[in-house]
Amino acid sequence: MVTGDLVVGVLALQGDVREHLHALAEADALARPVRRPEELDTVDALVIPGGESTTIGKLAVEFGLLEPIRKRIADGMPVYGSCAGMIMLADEVLDGRPDQQSFGGIEMTVRRNAFGRQVDSFEAGVTVEEIEGGPFHAVFIRAPWVERVGPGATVLARVDEGPAAGRIVAVRQRHLLATAFHPELTGDLRVHRHFVEMARAARTAD
Numbered sequence: 182m183v184t185g186d187l188v189v190g191v192l193a194l195q196g197d198v199r200e201h202l203h204a205l206a207e208a209d210a211l212a213r214p215v216r217r218p219e220e221l222d223t224v225d226a227l228v229i230p231g232g233e234s235t236t237i238g239k240l241a242v243e244f245g246l247l248e249p250i251r252k253r254i255a256d257g258m259p260v261y262g263s264c265a266g267m268i269m270l271a272d273e274v275l276d277g278r279p280d281q282q283s284f285g286g287i288e289m290t291v292r293r294n295a296f297g298r299q300v301d302s303f304e305a306g307v308t309v310e311e312i313e314g315g316p317f318h319a320v321f322i323r324a325p326w327v328e329r330v331g332p333g334a335t336v337l338a339r340v341d342e343g344p345a346a347g348r349i350v351a352v353r354q355r356h357l358l359a360t361a362f363h364p365e366l367t368g369d370l371r372v373h374r375h376f377v378e379m380a381r382a383a384r385t386a387d
């Protein structure tokens with residue numbers, strides 16, 4: 182249905198929007214911020230940035246984006262979420278605020294600020310299935326981890342080393358991809374390139 186370059190939106194309500202726009206442009210996608218339902222209509226795929234999931238959810242309601250994004254997800258729009266974005270893609274959120282909202286879509290239960298009980302931020306080696314080139318130097322900032330996934334979701338990565346070794350930190354469910362870490366902050370473009378490829382494949386399949 183769509184011709185020309187792939188347009189990937191970045192949900193621009195709160196969080197590290199600029200870093201994702203930059204990483205997507207480097208990964209050869211046309212990247213643009215999305216704040217309004219009309220802007221959502223113009224994108225082929227969407228990135229939900231890291232930031233504060235409670236705030237992103239609240240603003241999504243205020244800006245009239247919660248239901249439109251849920252509908253696009255149900256209709257097969259490719260979405261990638263990092264950290265707070267991972268929380269927004271989870272069907273179930275533990276340790277959320279009472280008014281915590283998520284778009285859902287991935288059959289997974291995430292725990293907010295899961296590592297944060299010991300330490301607010303840390304870096305660790307993470308090997309991501311489906312992405313070649315060796316382990317990521319992954320940055321976690323008040324990150325969630327995934328406690329369990331349902332049958333529709335595939336675990337792509339666990340922390341390789343340290344006290345959190347074995348914790349699930351990357352998941353894919355068909356057109357939806359989520360990482361608990363922030364590749365947009367480290368200049369390693371492999372996750373964004375992988376997502377852009379997923380989005381191009383989804384568009385060709387339409």
Ligand SMILES: NC(=O)CC[C@H](N)C(=O)O
Binds near residue numbers: 230293322323324
């Ligand atoms: N770096 C992040 O995106 C942190 C996520 C944040 N702790 C939340 O619950 O939304």
